[in-house]
Structure formats: C-alpha cells, structure tokens
Amino acid sequence: MPALCRDCLARFDGAAAPPRRCPGCGSPRILSHPELWSLEIAHVDCDAFYASVEKRDDPSLRDRPVIVGGGRRGVVSTACYLARLRGVRSAMPMFEARRLCPDAVVISPRFDAYAAVSRAIRDRMEALTDRVEPLSLDEAFLDLRGTTRLHGAPAAVLLARLTREIERDLGLTASVGLSYNKFLAKIASDLDKPRGFSVLGRSDAPGFLARQEVGLLWGIGAAGQAALAQAGIHRIGDLLHRDRQALRARFGVAGERLWHLARGEDDRPVCPERDPRCLSNETTFPEDIADRDALAGHLWRLSEKVSARAKARAVAGRLVLLRLKRADHSLLVRRSALREPTQLAERLYRAARILLDQVADPGPFRLIGVGLAEIAPAAQADRDRDLLDPLAARHEAAERAADAIRARFGQGAILKGRALR
Ligand SMILES: [Mg+2]
Numbered sequence: 164m165p166a167l168c169r170d171c172l173a174r175f176d177g178a179a180a181p182p183r184r185c186p187g188c189g190s191p192r193i194l195s196h197p198e199l200w201s202l203e204i205a206h207v208d209c210d211a212f213y214a215s216v217e218k219r220d221d222p223s224l225r226d227r228p229v230i231v232g233g234g235r236r237g238v239v240s241t242a243c244y245l246a247r248l249r250g251v252r253s254a255m256p257m258f259e260a261r262r263l264c265p266d267a268v269v270i271s272p273r274f275d276a277y278a279a280v281s282r283a284i285r286d287r288m289e290a291l292t293d294r295v296e297p298l299s300l301d302e303a304f305l306d307l308r309g310t311t312r313l314h315g316a317p318a319a320v321l322l323a324r325l326t327r328e329i330e331r332d333l334g335l336t337a338s339v340g341l342s343y344n345k346f347l348a349k350i351a352s353d354l355d356k357p358r359g360f361s362v363l364g365r366s367d368a369p370g371f372l373a374r375q376e377v378g379l380l381w382g383i384g385a386a387g388q389a390a391l392a393q394a395g396i397h398r399i400g401d402l403l404h405r406d407r408q409a410l411r412a413r414f415g416v417a418g419e420r421l422w423h424l425a426r427g428e429d430d431r432p433v434c435p436e437r438d439p440r441c442l443s444n445e446t447t448f449p450e451d452i453a454d455r456d457a458l459a460g461h462l463w464r465l466s467e468k469v470s471a472r473a474k475a476r477a478v479a480g481r482l483v484l485l486r487l488k489r490a491d492h493s494l495l496v497r498r499s500a501l502r503e504p505t506q507l508a509e510r511l512y513r514a515a516r517i518l519l520d521q522v523a524d525p526g527p528f529r530l531i532g533v534g535l536a537e538i539a540p541a542a543q544a545d546r547d548r549d550l551l552d553p554l555a556a557r558h559e560a561a562e563r564a565a566d567a568i569r570a571r572f573g574q575g576a577i578l579k580g581r582a583l584r
Contacts, residue, residue: 166195169323169360198364200317203307204433206340206348207288207325210357212301214243216280217270219334228267232257233464238446240272244357256449272464274471274508277301281475283333291321296433300475301337302352304345306433323360342368346381346429368427373400380424382417390414391421399425442480444468445532451490453527455519462519463512465533470508473535479504479544480535483514487522488530495524503546504539509562511535 166181167174170190175181181195196202209215213231218224228246232239239260242251249264261267281300288295291314294306307318314321322339329337338359340351347368351361363371377383377391377399394413396402402410402425410418423429444465452458462485473479481504487495497518505511515533545559 164195164197165199166193167199167319167323168192169194170327172320172323172327174320194319194323194360194362196362196364197366199319199362202341202343202362202364203310203318204342204344204348205305205307205318205322206345206352207303207305207322207337208340208352208356209284209301209329209335209337211241211243211247212335213241213272213277214246214270215335216273216277218243220276224268228264230257230260230264230267230269231272232260232269233271233460237460237464238449242267254446254449272467274467275474278471278475280333280335284329284335284337285475287325287328291325294433294435296435300472304348304433319362326358326360344427344429345431345433346424347427349381350379363427365427372425372427373398373403375399377402377421380421381429382420387417440538441484441534441536442469442472442476442478442538443484443486443532443534444472445486445530447488447530448528451527451529452531453525458519458526458528458531459516461531462515462533463508465531466512466515467508469533469535470506470511473506473541477541478538479506479541481505481537481539482535483511483518484532484534484536485515485518485522486530486532486534487519487524487526487528489524490527490529492529495522497522498536500537504537504544505535506541506544507559507562509559510545 164179164181165176168185168188168190169192171185171188173185173187181193183193184191185193214229217229217231228249229243230239230246230251231241237257239251239253239255239257241253242260246264246267251260251264251267257269261269277300285295285297285303288303288305292305292307292310296304298304307321310321311317319341322341326337326339329335336358338352338356340348340353340361340363342348342351342363343365347363351363352359354361375398377396378388380399383391396405402421405422407419407422410422414421446461446465481501483499483501485497489495499514499518501510501514511533
C-alpha cells in the first residue's frame with residue numbers, strides 16, 4: 164500500500180501493510196492510503212490560526228489558554244486548543260468564553276499581522292500550483308493536478324512538504340485534507356486537527372459519508388438540517404435511498420445537489436481568486452441586536468477583517484456594501500461609492516457607518532455584513548487624501564502608524580476604543 168513519512172517525506176510502496184514507524188527517520192507520522200499517489204485536490208487549513216500567530220509572537224503564551232476576540236462584548240474569533248479543551252468555541256459570546264475559561268489570555272485581533280502571515284503561506288501554495296482558491300486568511304483549496312510532472316512528486320508529498328515548511332519557516336501548524344474534489348477535501352482537513360493529514364479516496368468516501376450527519380454537507384446549516392429531518396433524512400446515508408427526482412421536487416436545485424454530494428460527487432472547480440469581485444465579511448449574532456453602538460462595534464471588527472484581506476491580496480475596493488438581516492431573515496442592503504478605492508479599515512468603516520446611520524429600520528437585526536466591491540489594484544487606492552480629505556489623511560496616517568507599532572510591540576499595544584464595544 165502506498166505510504167509516506169510526513170517528517171522525512173520518504174515514500175513506501177509495495178508492502179501490504181505500511182510500516183508503523185519510518186524505517187529512515189523513525190517518525191510515527193506515516194500516512195497511507197490505497198489512492199495516496201492519485202488524489203490531487205486538497206484543502207489546507209491552519210490550526211487555530213489567529214491564536215497560533217499570537218503564541219508564536221509571544222512565547223510566554225505557549226502553555227496558556229489564548230482567546231482572540233473582540234473585547235468584552237464581542238465574540239470569540241479563535242480559541243487555541245487549550246481553551247477549546249475547556250469548551251471555548253469560535254463565535255461564542257466572549258462573556259461565556261470567559262466564564263468557561265477565566266484564566267484565558269484574551270487578545271484583540273491583529274489582522275495586519277495575520278494578513279502578512281497569510282500572504283507568506285499563499286506564496287508557498289502558489290509556488291506549487293496556480294490553482295489556489297483562498298477561503299479565508301488561513302485556508303485554501305489547491306488543485307494539484309498535473310503538478311506531479313512539474314515538481315517530480317505526487318500531490319501528497321508536495322502537501323506534506325508544504326506543511327513542513329509552514330512549520331519550519333512560519334512557526335505555525337496546518338492540517339491537510341486530500342481527496343478527489345473540494346467537498347471531500349474540506350471535510351478531510353477537519354478530521355485529524357491539529358497538524359493532521361487526512362485522505363478520503365474514491366474507495367472509502369461514500370462509505371464514510373453514509374455514516375455522517377447531514378449537517379456535514381456543504382451548505383446545510385441548522386435550518387437545512389431541520390428541513391431534512393422533517394423529511395426523515397438525518398444521516399447522509401438516508402439520502403442514498405431517496406429518488407433523485409423526489410429530492411428535486413421537495414428541495415429544488417439544492418435537492419439535486421444533495422443527491423450528488425451524498426455520493427461524494429462534486430464537480431466545482433478550484434477557482435483562483437485573482438480578481439475577486441467582492442471582499443466581504445459578515446457575522447450572525449447569538450441574539451438579535453437593535454442597539455446602534457453595538458452594531459457599530461461589529462461593523463468596525465468586520466471592517467478590520469475585510470481591510471486585512473484586501474491588504475493581504477494587495478487590492479482595494481471603491482464600492483462599500485452594508486448588509487443587515489432582519490429577525491424575519493429579510494435582507495437590507497445599502498451601498499455607497501467612494502471617490503477612489505480604499506483598503507483602509509478606517510475608511511471602509513466610516514463609509515459603512517454612514518450607511519448604517521441612514522438605515523431607518525430600527526431593527527433588531529440578526530446579521531451584519533460589510534463588503535468592498537469594484538475591486539482595483541492597491542496601487543490605485545487611497546491617493547486622494549491630501550487634496551480632497553484632510554481628515555482622512557490623518558486617519559490613514561494613524562492606521563498606518565498603528566500597524567507599524569503593532570508590528571514592533573505586539574498585540575494589544577494599540578486598541579481602538581470601538582473595538583471594545
Ligand atoms: Mg483554520
């Protein structure tokens with residue numbers, strides 16, 4: 164059976180059973196799968212990314228539970244594995260996280276630092292293939308078809324080498340899912356976290372899927388799960404016995420898609436996001452919010468995230484989008500065009516804040532989102548400051564100075580007042 168040592172990258176073939184330990188380096192991290200050399204679609208996902216960057220940059224945090232999140236009234240962005248052992252989860256309200264883990268070190272996100280690391284990881288991925296599709300700062304799909312000829316090694320070897328380099332050069336760990344399509348690669352990367360490498364092949368994926376709950380399927384959240392439960396469908400295997408036309412009649416196009424996914428079929432290509440038409444981020448609240456200051460606090464955090472992604476990709480956007488979802492799930496969208504593209508959190512926030520202030524609907528709202536569209540290269544961004552907007556020039560200087568100070572003195576050196584709301 165094909166096998167690979169994830170530490171020294173030695174390859175083994177032939178033997179019926181893979182070695183327990185690498186005969187070369189003695190490592191127990193042996194990866195084996197009958198289809199190991201032929202699978203070429205991967206999902207790579209850093210482990211507890213924001214918290215891991217914080218631990219890397221401040222070694223005194225290494226053995227302490229670390230939560231990265233938005234201040235006392237915010238929610239958890241990322242919890243390290245020590246904090247997760249105590250029950251802390253992403254998107255959990257911060258007060259609950261503090262209750263579960265009172266000795267946690269709580270850190271405000273430093274999106275500029277994360278964007279820089281993200282860029283370094285992306286560069287390494289793009290050295291392997293030009294088909295890299297980022298999903299967020301710390302995860303991406305890679306289509307490695309054809310790279311065996313180019314790099315002289317199967318995708319599994321290239322991926323093991325990539326994670327080894329990310330550890331060695333960037334001080335972070337990542338987990339890999341390897342399969343024959345995006346849907347399964349994404350599931351696989353989550354199976355063995357942290358520092359994992361999981362393989363789902365054509366021979367084992369359908370059987371594995373059949374045992375799982377439908378919530379594992381792409382696009383099935385709590386509402387979808389409830390709808391499927393009404394139809395008596397709880398596990399993915401339950402979908403295998405349903406007629407395709409009947410699923411389509413009951414659930415529309417989604418029903419058809421579920422029929423395919425349940426069989427491990429997903430033909431979506433890995434799309435490089437060179438020129439994204441929109442960069443956006445949104446958050447759903449644990450409880451609906453009407454308070455404008457609280458909404459503005461979320462807006463600021465989201466603006467920082469969108470700005471960090473824009474900076475990481477060296478792009479900017481001219482059109483600012485604000486999305487609010489009412490309690491009844493109806494959507495309200497407002498947009499405004501800037502004089503020129505921006506990638507600055509401060510400018511994005513100010514434009515979105517004006518849009519929020521103009522919303523007459525008192526709410527409450529269950530979701531808020533902010534986006535940048537009409538994407539342009541960063542070189543075209545934020546040039547008008549001196550001529551047209553002296554106030555913006557001061558804000559930009561402050562944001563760039565804060566980036567520099569955070570880069571030098573580390574987390575928490577500077578906190579925006581509104582990040583604490
Ligand atoms: Mg991650």
